[in-house]
Amino acid sequence: MVTPPKLHIEQLSIRFGDLVALHAVSLAIHAREIIGVIGPANSGKTSFLRAINRMNELHPAYQRTGTIALDGEEIHAMRDVAALRRRVGMVFALPVPLPMSIAQNVLYAPQLVRRLARSAAEAIVERSLTAASLWEEVKDRLHDSAMKLSGGQQQRLCIARTLALEPEVILFDEPCSGLDPISTAKVEEAMVQLKQHYTLVLVTNNTKQAARVADRTALFLMGELIECDDTKRLFTAPRDARTEAYISGRFG
Amino acid sequence: MEILVRISGFASILFVALIFLFLIKEGIRLFGTVTPWAFLSGRSWYPISTPPQFGALPLIIGSLYVTLGALVIAVPLSLASAFYIAEVARGARKELLKSTIELLAAIPSVVIGFIGMTVLAPWVRQLFHLPTGLTALTGAMTLAFMAAPTIISITEDAITAVPRAYREGALALGATRWQTMYRILLPAAAPGIVAAVMLGIGRVIGETMAVMMVTGNASVIPTSLLQPVRTLTATIAAEMGETVRGSDHYYALFAIGIVLFVITFIVNWCADFFLHRERR
Amino acid sequence: MRQGLLASPQARERLAFWLLRIALAIVLFPVLFILAYMVMRGAPGLTWEFLTAVPRSGMRAGGIFPAIIGTVYLVIGMLLVALPLGVFAAIYLSEYAHPSRWTRVIRLAIVNLAGVPSVVYGLFGLGFFVMFLRLGTSIAAGALTLAIMSLPIIITATEEALRSVPASFRQVAYSLGATRWQMVRTAVLPYALPGILTGAILGVSRAAGETAPILFTVAAFYLPRLPQSIFDPAMTLPYHLYVLATQIPNVPARVTYGTALVLVGLVILLNLAAIIIRAHFRRTRQW
Numbered sequence: 180m181v182t183p184p185k186l187h188i189e190q191l192s193i194r195f196g197d198l199v200a201l202h203a204v205s206l207a208i209h210a211r212e213i214i215g216v217i218g219p220a221n222s223g224k225t226s227f228l229r230a231i232n233r234m235n236e237l238h239p240a241y242q243r244t245g246t247i248a249l250d251g252e253e254i255h256a257m258r259d260v261a262a263l264r265r266r267v268g269m270v271f272a273l274p275v276p277l278p279m280s281i282a283q284n285v286l287y288a289p290q291l292v293r294r295l296a297r298s299a300a301e302a303i304v305e306r307s308l309t310a311a312s313l314w315e316e317v318k319d320r321l322h323d324s325a326m327k328l329s330g331g332q333q334q335r336l337c338i339a340r341t342l343a344l345e346p347e348v349i350l351f352d353e354p355c356s357g358l359d360p361i362s363t364a365k366v367e368e369a370m371v372q373l374k375q376h377y378t379l380v381l382v383t384n385n386t387k388q389a390a391r392v393a394d395r396t397a398l399f400l401m402g403e404l405i406e407c408d409d410t411k412r413l414f415t416a417p418r419d420a421r422t423e424a425y426i427s428g429r430f431g
Numbered sequence: 432m433e434i435l436v437r438i439s440g441f442a443s444i445l446f447v448a449l450i451f452l453f454l455i456k457e458g459i460r461l462f463g464t465v466t467p468w469a470f471l472s473g474r475s476w477y478p479i480s481t482p483p484q485f486g487a488l489p490l491i492i493g494s495l496y497v498t499l500g501a502l503v504i505a506v507p508l509s510l511a512s513a514f515y516i517a518e519v520a521r522g523a524r525k526e527l528l529k530s531t532i533e534l535l536a537a538i539p540s541v542v543i544g545f546i547g548m549t550v551l552a553p554w555v556r557q558l559f560h561l562p563t564g565l566t567a568l569t570g571a572m573t574l575a576f577m578a579a580p581t582i583i584s585i586t587e588d589a590i591t592a593v594p595r596a597y598r599e600g601a602l603a604l605g606a607t608r609w610q611t612m613y614r615i616l617l618p619a620a621a622p623g624i625v626a627a628v629m630l631g632i633g634r635v636i637g638e639t640m641a642v643m644m645v646t647g648n649a650s651v652i653p654t655s656l657l658q659p660v661r662t663l664t665a666t667i668a669a670e671m672g673e674t675v676r677g678s679d680h681y682y683a684l685f686a687i688g689i690v691l692f693v694i695t696f697i698v699n700w701c702a703d704f705f706l707h708r709e710r711r
Numbered sequence: 712m713r714q715g716l717l718a719s720p721q722a723r724e725r726l727a728f729w730l731l732r733i734a735l736a737i738v739l740f741p742v743l744f745i746l747a748y749m750v751m752r753g754a755p756g757l758t759w760e761f762l763t764a765v766p767r768s769g770m771r772a773g774g775i776f777p778a779i780i781g782t783v784y785l786v787i788g789m790l791l792v793a794l795p796l797g798v799f800a801a802i803y804l805s806e807y808a809h810p811s812r813w814t815r816v817i818r819l820a821i822v823n824l825a826g827v828p829s830v831v832y833g834l835f836g837l838g839f840f841v842m843f844l845r846l847g848t849s850i851a852a853g854a855l856t857l858a859i860m861s862l863p864i865i866i867t868a869t870e871e872a873l874r875s876v877p878a879s880f881r882q883v884a885y886s887l888g889a890t891r892w893q894m895v896r897t898a899v900l901p902y903a904l905p906g907i908l909t910g911a912i913l914g915v916s917r918a919a920g921e922t923a924p925i926l927f928t929v930a931a932f933y934l935p936r937l938p939q940s941i942f943d944p945a946m947t948l949p950y951h952l953y954v955l956a957t958q959i960p961n962v963p964a965r966v967t968y969g970t971a972l973v974l975v976g977l978v979i980l981l982n983l984a985a986i987i988i989r990a991h992f993r994r995t996r997q998w
Contacts, residue, residue: 287884538975607720664923688835
């Protein structure tokens, strides 16, 4: 018996009112891989990403055709959207720490589900911050305000925040765009560690980042999926002329 | 939880409708005895004579005199003050002035009426050699001070909302700040200013206590500003305590309420309209 | 020769600015003078006895304690109704509803509620709460009338406070699996509280000072004892001042001015508190 891919996107088309954001995209994402999604601005990458945790539905003019299956189950048929979002976490481009302590940030999501005993709460905080490669730096100041952290630390805190729910998939929407190279390196390092347990979808403007971190990479252009392949092969011997042009920087 | 939120959302509509409904419910019973036209144009308001007369014209004119008088005083002063605060005052002084205006707006009308009665009215009486200082003029002056904070703060908002580019363009062409003000800012902020004045009108027409305490409460059609008058609002407040529930007098006061509701509805709707035009 | 004086634009500007200053002075100084005058004539009356004793000899002596208590009860009653209703209504407009014809109607209704003259509220309170719902002349009727009157202030202040919370907080909450109500409760409301508080204080200040809405719905001039339940009538500060000033002869000045001073002092303190809170939170905001 063949196990279904972790995420199976089939003929996904997205419009916002009259604007077509994505056209007939089909893609299979495997468990515990990092798949990079690259492409110039307005290529539909973010709309694609936000379709996977149904965040596009917050937009009043959102229309979608096509299917997305998580472990074989159609996500749009799920009645509890909140439950889906607990299984599919998201990290945004700019770090958004909530104005509370570091520990409270991490515990925000689990506490929405149930009351936590103190020992359970502490365990979650340590586990999540460790998995996000932030524990060593903040373990002595868990009750300090999260706003005091540096940009890179804040972003890793945001990762820890989603990890607190132990999701299955984590979506990254250009997570390093606001960060300096050192912080970027730390976030990328965290992502590679996370691959052991989670499936990661990384949307990035930076092709070099995809080359560094992703197992497979998909190129989006003007709302369409042009090519998706093993990262090394995509970058050294792309099949499509447009892929070649984008990677060599002839447009962007 | 979501149901509670949705119901609360629609509560305001419910209340407006309810208010209007109850005004109509009681006020309309007057029109069994007196026609609406006779009510609005009748020149005599003698509710306790026999037979009682319910001509509201003196009250309408009383309100009109006081409102117009208040506007004549308040609008120029308020516009000038608003321009000063918005464009000339700076920094801490500006913040202080804005806070002071805000505090002014908060003073209860009964207090202003009290001061008007004890300080302003005797002064007016002496100044014009009148038998009493409780006149339409006194009312207009008192209400001008109540309308001014409203007009000032909304006008100030409107002036501040004019994009910097307008000012900088004018100044770059060599205009003085004053010239920029009256040639560029005033026209640009005009819709907001109109809205401010309309809201001021609304406040003045609806004012009850201050007016009751300083205008003398004579429900006759005045021939000059230096006579006592009676406004629509003061009539309701002064006479409701003495009416029998369910009498024609009672219904007549509700009928006045309908008139007030409609007038302020229109005025506030216009003000809102101009405010939104300005924001665009 | 003389016309050279006003010929230059700079000179005209100086003159114009002075005219503006004079206008502002005309607006401000009389009121500041009035306040000073009131303090002068009313301060002698502000004794501890004045604030805590009941009135005697036809209000001309003794204190105004029942009026203060009555006002306090009214305001608490008003808040109990208007605050939840107003905050939820604002949450609906800001977080739940999509802009539509209905939201425009709701906003129009709010604008209209804000513009209804206070005496018309009094009429409505009389017709609806006192007579139709048979609450009688009572704190309940007065508080409910004042609550509807305060609704626009609270809704507007709350909406503004909600809008000042960054949109990103909401996105984060949703992406972490919050339902809409959880999102509002945990990621928006806590950060809108200062603004909501300011709105509540301003609503209280207005309600405490209004006379017309309570004239026919709650106010009694002289009650032998304090109100025992919300169905009793009550004495209130603004109405007390009104009657002292207009209907009782030979009241010593320090009694009337003292009452006025207590009322104005209360209102100004409340507004100052609101201004300070607003400024403080604007400065210490972490986002």
